Amino acid sequence: MAGTFEARARPVRLVVRDDDLKRTRLTVLFRLLLAVPVLVWAALWGITAVVVAFANWLAVLIQGEVPDSLHDFVAGYVRYTTQVSAYLYLAADPYPWFRGQEGYPVDVEIDPPGQQSRWSGLFRLLLALPALALTAALGGGLSFGSSSASSGSTQGGTEGFWSAGASAGGAASVAAFLAWFYILVRGRTSRGARDLVAYALGYAVQAFGYLFLLTGRYPTSDPVLAEPYSELPEHPVRLVVTDDLGRSRITVLFRLLLAVPHLVWITLWSVAAVFAAIAAWLAGLARGRVPLALHRFLSAYVRYAVHVQAYLFVVGRRFPGFTGRPGSYGIDLEIEPPARQSRWTIGFRAVLALPALILAGALGGVAFVVGFLGWWYALIAGRMPEGLRNLGATCIRYQEQASAYLLLLTKRYPYAAPVLEGRQALEEPSAPDLGDAT
Amino acid sequence: MPGDLALPAVDADATFGAERVAEAERYERFFFVLWALAQVALFATLFLYARKGASFTRESAAGPIGTGMLLGMLGLAIAWLVGLPFGLAALWWARRHDQEETGYLGWLLDDWTLLAAQFAAVCLALLVVMGLARRLGERWWLPGAGVFVGIAALFTFVAPYLDFTTEPLRDEALLAAAERYEGELGLEGLPLRVVEVSDHTDQANAYAYGLGPSRRVVFWDTMLAAPFSQPEQKVVLAHELAHHSEDHLPEGIAWFALFAVPGAWILMRATRARGGMGAPEAVPVALLVVAVLQLASAPAASAISRRMEAEADWQALRVTHDPAALEGLMVGFSETSLGDPDPPRWTQLLLGTHPTLEDRVAMARAWAEREAAAVPAPGP
Numbered sequence: 077m078a079g080t081f082e083a084r085a086r087p088v089r090l091v092v093r094d095d096d097l098k099r100t101r102l103t104v105l106f107r108l109l110l111a112v113p114v115l116v117w118a119a120l121w122g123i124t125a126v127v128v129a130f131a132n133w134l135a136v137l138i139q140g141e142v143p144d145s146l147h148d149f150v151a152g153y154v155r156y157t158t159q160v161s162a163y164l165y166l167a168a169d170p171y172p173w174f175r176g177q178e179g180y181p182v183d184v185e186i187d188p189p190g191q192q193s194r195w196s197g198l199f200r201l202l203l204a205l206p207a208l209a210l211t212a213a214l215g216g217g218l219s220f221g222s223s224s225a226s227s228g229s230t231q232g233g234t235e236g237f238w239s240a241g242a243s244a245g246g247a248a249s250v251a252a253f254l255a256w257f258y259i260l261v262r263g264r265t266s267r268g269a270r271d272l273v274a275y276a277l278g279y280a281v282q283a284f285g286y287l288f289l290l291t292g293r294y295p296t297s298d299p300v301l302a303e304p305y306s307e308l309p310e311h312p313v314r315l316v317v318t319d320d321l322g323r324s325r326i327t328v329l330f331r332l333l334l335a336v337p338h339l340v341w342i343t344l345w346s347v348a349a350v351f352a353a354i355a356a357w358l359a360g361l362a363r364g365r366v367p368l369a370l371h372r373f374l375s376a377y378v379r380y381a382v383h384v385q386a387y388l389f390v391v392g393r394r395f396p397g398f399t400g401r402p403g404s405y406g407i408d409l410e411i412e413p414p415a416r417q418s419r420w421t422i423g424f425r426a427v428l429a430l431p432a433l434i435l436a437g438a439l440g441g442v443a444f445v446v447g448f449l450g451w452w453y454a455l456i457a458g459r460m461p462e463g464l465r466n467l468g469a470t471c472i473r474y475q476e477q478a479s480a481y482l483l484l485l486t487k488r489y490p491y492a493a494p495v496l497e498g499r500q501a502l503e504e505p506s507a508p509d510l511g512d513a514t
Numbered sequence: 515m516p517g518d519l520a521l522p523a524v525d526a527d528a529t530f531g532a533e534r535v536a537e538a539e540r541y542e543r544f545f546f547v548l549w550a551l552a553q554v555a556l557f558a559t560l561f562l563y564a565r566k567g568a569s570f571t572r573e574s575a576a577g578p579i580g581t582g583m584l585l586g587m588l589g590l591a592i593a594w595l596v597g598l599p600f601g602l603a604a605l606w607w608a609r610r611h612d613q614e615e616t617g618y619l620g621w622l623l624d625d626w627t628l629l630a631a632q633f634a635a636v637c638l639a640l641l642v643v644m645g646l647a648r649r650l651g652e653r654w655w656l657p658g659a660g661v662f663v664g665i666a667a668l669f670t671f672v673a674p675y676l677d678f679t680t681e682p683l684r685d686e687a688l689l690a691a692a693e694r695y696e697g698e699l700g701l702e703g704l705p706l707r708v709v710e711v712s713d714h715t716d717q718a719n720a721y722a723y724g725l726g727p728s729r730r731v732v733f734w735d736t737m738l739a740a741p742f743s744q745p746e747q748k749v750v751l752a753h754e755l756a757h758h759s760e761d762h763l764p765e766g767i768a769w770f771a772l773f774a775v776p777g778a779w780i781l782m783r784a785t786r787a788r789g790g791m792g793a794p795e796a797v798p799v800a801l802l803v804v805a806v807l808q809l810a811s812a813p814a815a816s817a818i819s820r821r822m823e824a825e826a827d828w829q830a831l832r833v834t835h836d837p838a839a840l841e842g843l844m845v846g847f848s849e850t851s852l853g854d855p856d857p858p859r860w861t862q863l864l865l866g867t868h869p870t871l872e873d874r875v876a877m878a879r880a881w882a883e884r885e886a887a888a889v890p891a892p893g894p
Contacts, residue, residue, distance in 0.1 A: 324570070324573050326588060326591065326592065327570075327573050327584075327588070329591075329595075330587070330588070330591040333587070333591065333626075333629060333630050333633050334584065334587050334588075334591075334633070336587075336630050336633045336634055336637075337583055337587075337633070337634065337637040340634065383575075393573070394572075394573050394574055394575040395573055395574040395575060395576055395580065395581070395584040396575050396576060396580075397575055397576035397577055397580050398576065398577075398580055399577075404575055405575050406575070
């Protein structure tokens with residue numbers, strides 16, 4: 077992709093520059109070790125940055141604005157740690173060196189300081205907690221603490237606690253882990269994994285920019301931020317979002333319990349789906365195509381899973397039906413009719429699907445956090461934030477694309493970039509690929 | 515139990531202790547008032563829900579039966595929310611009198627879990643009723659009642675197999691007594707089990723459940739500890755075995771069938787104006803009707819239950835020959851559960867599933883008198 081794509085006009089924003097997705101195998105092989113010096117340096121810088129952030133806090137309380145010099149220091153730190161994280165997570169190839177570089181492939185732009193509310197400044201740490209929780213789930217907000225030093229970093233200092241979970245299993249960490257193998261084999265990274273990591277970094281940058289008082293604007297998780305640098309290729313399994321954002325508080329309050337009949341039903345349906353999948357696998361091996369009846373049955377099952385997940389995680393508004401009927405729900409899945417598939421990929425489908433299922437698990441964690449945060453928000457406001465809803469929808473989409481791939485509903489690998497709309501891919505994929513668009 | 519049995523008068527203060535009786539009266543009065551208030555709140559809520567609840571259909575993308583399930587669950591959820599303060603007040607009162615050790619959060623979580631089970635139950639019930647109503651129209655009520663009776667029987671049968679919280683009873687003396695009592699009652703080899711509850715309550719209880727091969731008796735572990743003596747525990751054992759020997763559980767299902775048939779018919783008639791039970795809009799009305807039917811049938815249901823309990827007491831006396839133990843047991847219950855020996859008549863009528871403690875003591879004394887009269891006087 078050529079050119080520079082900036083995220084929508086936010087005071088703290090991620091910029092993804094020219095990236096041909098090629099990576100040097102040797103530096104990727106030793107990426108973790110190579111990153112040690114910059115991680116140590118970022119940790120030392122982080123200690124100072126936290127002290128300065130505290131001064132920022134006092135400045136906001138006193139004069140409602142952060143002085144330029146303090147703002148620039150912390151902004152430089154945030155920018156540098158983003159570059160280090162991009163390097164560590166394989167979203168960028170050049171070594172980040174020891175200060176924020178101009179023109180680094182994954183970079184941050186931060187607006188000059190502006191007026192901030194003293195009240196929001198006073199409670200900044202508390203207000204930032206939901207964003208930090210989501211950052212941890214996305215795996216973008218890693219710390220320099222001893223427990224997570226080996227995993228990488230975007231921010232440092234006292235946030236280690238919030239970031240510990242991310243280093244263990246955040247979506248970006250998992251994507252980077254899988255991309256590491258992919259690059260060693262193919263010499264280039266997966267587009268989808270790169271976009272997912274970039275999105276996670278972009279959210280983390282916003283969250284820590286808000287925490288460190290670089291901006292008074294709350295971070296948005298809307299995948300629209302990733303659209304400028306992401307692609308959403310045509311896929312036989314597509315998510316369709318027609319739902320509104322209004323939520324009935326009483327149905328939100330009891331959402332988990334209201335989902336009980338669906339959870340019981342999907343458990344029973346899953347048992348039948350296992351047998352159907354085995355039958356589809358045998359038929360696919362014999363004929364190179366899944367019989368229509370089995371395809372319909374498994375499609376309805378996967379679609380129903382989307383409906384139930386969306387309802388459970390407050391991504392969807394209304395109580396879903398029990399049949400997985402196409403077009404019956406506001407968060408729906410379109411699945412194309414059965415097509416011919418390679419018998420080899422059918423034979424080894426469970427193995428081939430493993431990376432996607434691992435990433436789907438990590439994105440399931442993100443969906444859970446989305447559901448938890450969205451539950452509170454919807455309970456208070458009577459509506460779901462659009463950004464959070466869309467992020468949840470993209471997580472569900474990936475999970476069910478992975479299921480569809482496993483269940484032989486499509487030969488196309490799921491696509492990891494967390495966007496609902498994106499620039500169209502230039503060409504069709506030719507082989508199973510880790511969330512690759514091209 | 516003899517039909518001509520006349521219970522002698524019992525001086526509650528002398529039997530249970532005046533101070534304890536006064537304390538138990540105070541303790542239970544609070545619950546009775548709370549229950550009455552909770553009922554008022556419940557019916558007001560269900561009445562409002564019956565009027566406005568149909569508007570929640572817009573929150574459903576499911577078909578008529580799925581939408582009906584949503585409305586049923588929402589009705590229960592709202593009723594649960596309204597009842598929450600009363601439940602918490604009851605817990606506070608029980609904790610204040612050392613009757614309960616469960617924390618508020620633990621109680622809330624337990625209650626939440628119970629609500630989940632109620633949701634599952636109401637969904638199953640609505641699946642049956644609405645499915646039949648959509649297929650059979652207004653004639654659903656007769657097969658519907660039959661299905662519910664079947665479900666009740668099935669649940670009674672399988673419930674013991676689904677309970678993984680109990681352990682076998684290991685008390686040798688009780689096991690030996692059980693063998694003897696079973697012989698006298700015409701039973702054989704019923705499993706005796708214990709469930710641990712002492713970590714959150716001091717109250718004591720035991721129960722019989724199951725049907726046919728799944729029949730068993732379960733003791734709370736508090737029942738097997740002080741202040742209850744072994745003879746008193748044996749009376750409890752005999753009482754629970756008697757429930758099985760008298761076939762009280764199948765009889766209970768039969769009684770349920772007798773109530774279910776007219777109840778289903780009334781439900782059919784009451785929901786006709788909302789399109790009948792096949793329409794989801796009728797579900798809020800159905801919840802109100804079911805609540806009314808439950809309250810209306812409570813005196814009859816309680817009376818049936820009291821009669822069964824009295825029968826079990828009588829059988830227990832017959833096989834243990836120990837009226838003093840039964841009397842001691844009732845005194846023990848008044849201590850551990852702060853039970854009022856002689857509660858107000860209206861509460862006993864509506865809520866009394868067992869004879870009052872006073873009546874049970876009276877039965878023990880009546881049995882002793884009969885036994886004494888039956889033994890021929892020694893010759894001169």
